Amino acid sequence: MTYKVEVYIYDLSRGMASMISPLLIGKRIDGVWHTSIVVYGREYFFGSQGVESCNPASTALGRPLQILHLGETQIPYTVFIEYLSGLSETSYGTGTYDLLKHNCNNFSQELAQFLCGASIPKYILDLPNDVLQSNLSPTLQKLVQQLEHSARPVSDENRRVTKEESPEFLQLNTQIEEARCASQRIDEKRKSLKEKLAKKERKKEKKRKKLQKQGLSVRFDSEVSIMADTETMNAAESNPLPSDQALQFEEDERRQEEERKRSRDPPIVFRDLIDVKAEYEIFENLLKDQLIEDERRSLDELGQYLLGDEGSWVVGDGFLNFIGRLLNDTAVQHEIRIHVLNLLAAAALKDDVILVLHQDRKDHVLMNYAYEIDRIGVDEQLALALFIANMFENLNSSEWLLYISEWTYNNQPISNIRVTTKVAVHSLLSDIPELQDRGAAIMYNMACKEVKSVVFDDVAVELTMALLQYFNTKPTEEQLWRCMKSLAKFTQISGQDVPQLIQMIGPHPSTFRGTSGRVDEQIDIICAKLR
Incomplete structure (x- = not known):
């Protein structure tokens, strides 16, 4: 699927910059530009509070002054949101905002490059230099810092970037709930069995007392003992005691763990x-x-x-x-x-x-x-x-x-x-x-x-990006093999996200062919997923 990528351009000063800039810095500035990227039906931007998102055009700034179409992206939403989460925790985290050197427009430029290889207008990126070269830039900076606070969502609804629950996560929750229900059924069955045994015991005692009156207690006890032993044996065969079940469960777990140890790398x-x-x-x-x-x-x-x-x-x-x-x-x-x-x-x-x-x-x-x-x-x-x-x-x-x-x-x-x-x-x-x-x-x-995909999905992009970046160095054969095998495993676990990242970012694994036989073997596995 392809998704439209747009840049929304706002003037924080709402037209005032063009009037007061000649007085403050000796040259005319048409606007104090704030930009955001709109993609996947959301507006994403960076400010003093870090990376935020909202429904398009729902900040206090209202409608944008201009909307520019930057291109189309084929990057899946899950890949984008992982990338965005990484930015919000590192280079664009809370407290990293700098009005002149690290602002909303730098963030929009980075997203535009990642999504579709496009750039936002140059005059917007050049604006900080115009301010820095002026004598009264601190005055204008203070004004813009006050204006920047208006570039915020009108409400706090879903402002922070969050990751949607994946189908695998929901499936895992379902499995947990099924296991909980199964456990409850076992408890109920155990309780029912205890009640039946108690009921039988009461009947047996009542019958024993009745036969005692008839002088047949000795014979009855013998017969009842045989019957009880038979019932106990049958019950043990069909319904193992809870302690026996626990021992069997532990034994099965040990056997499974040993099997997993033998089968894993x-x-x-x-x-x-x-x-x-x-x-x-x-x-x-x-x-x-x-x-x-x-x-x-x-x-x-x-x-x-x-x-x-x-x-x-x-x-x-x-x-x-x-x-x-x-x-x-x-x-x-x-x-x-x-x-x-x-x-x-x-x-x-x-x-x-x-x-x-x-x-x-x-x-x-x-x-x-x-x-x-x-x-x-x-x-x-x-x-x-x-x-x-x-x-x-x-x-x-x-x-x-x-x-x-x-x-x-x-x-x-x-x-x-x-x-x-x-x-x-x-x-x-x-x-x-x-x-x-x-x-x-x-x-x-x-x-x-x-690793189940529901676990790996949460960190797939970060791990893959690190591997691809590491391949741009000169790794030894041993380390190259470890990392290439990791990448091969990740392509098998993650569906299409990792293969798409490899193709978009590179370097292509085939670049390392001929390093060794075992490295080539992992490259073949990766390339099969890239087709």
Whole structure:
């Protein structure tokens, strides 16, 4: 399908600029231009409140002064809204607006280029230079800043960019509801069975008392015992006890998990980078005399878990509070955070680490910290990326990394999968080879995990854009293979969104043919989806 792309042009001054500009800056300016892009039946614009949208021409500015047709776009709405969400969280986030250097017109130009390769009128983009070159530009700037507030939706209705619920998401909710109903039916059946057994018991007792009066109690007890044993055996065969059902369910789950482990592509993890014993001893010495009693206990629990070959049961409820303080307290030494992340990376390789992670369901200590990867030191970034990569060793912990449930952090809605994506993208696109290596491993692990499309849809564009951008560097054969395989997996999961992005943005995967046989194999898979 194709969609019409238009630019709406408004004059914030409503004609006043042409009259007062000669007095203020010594030259005539026809208008103080505000622009927006109208596509998919919505008007999108950028201002001091960030990226916003509304029904066309429903801001306080009223009807636009001029409407220009820029062209047509074939980009699917889902791809566009993901791209827009990315802009609203990064370069066009709240607080990034600058009247002269980063304004609504720069945003409209970027959208026009993305949607149909067009540009908004040059005289609009040149306006900031006219103001900057004048002597009284601060006076005019202050006036325009006041006028900019009128370029807002008349109501707050659906102002922020949001993603519509996908059919897969609705299907998942339906499946959850069906499972809940099935569970209720089982409970009702169990209750009914108990009532029947109680009713039979009452009848048996009544009959026994009646026969006792007739002097036949001994014979009756024998017969009733045989009957009861027969009934019990039949019931056990047709309706296993709840405990038997639970054991069978657990056994089936274990068998399925083992089968999934055997069938999945082995994750890329880093087993030999950390000397756990030496790392723990350094960590312990750095913390000497700095811990309160509860924190000292948590440190000992970590040692037992990593060095004593104990299960995660040794880790108490306050463990993650201890970890959170070390990661977020600015008074804590930088080296301590690196060592705690390295120890967490070693713990991530253990089978039962998921039980520790589930302690973080409320406070999100680990993922809130990981979300700040672009604001921490390089050594911490390396240790954090190592931890995330190693978490893919086990199925349960890898699934935890891809949870889609959201919470709010620093006024931003985030989720485990968005944090994992941010770590992968930031690491892959860094200029540090070691961090790129770990980023490529995380990207590969995300792709090779059996991810439902309802999960992947939320981050497909961001991951694909990062891969395509990375291909413009000079990756090693190993990293190229990891990323090419990731892209091949993403083309299979995402339907048409990823193939369309590859064709629109490039570079084309065939550019890398001849690097190695295994790289060529992944290129063939991708190209088959591009046809």
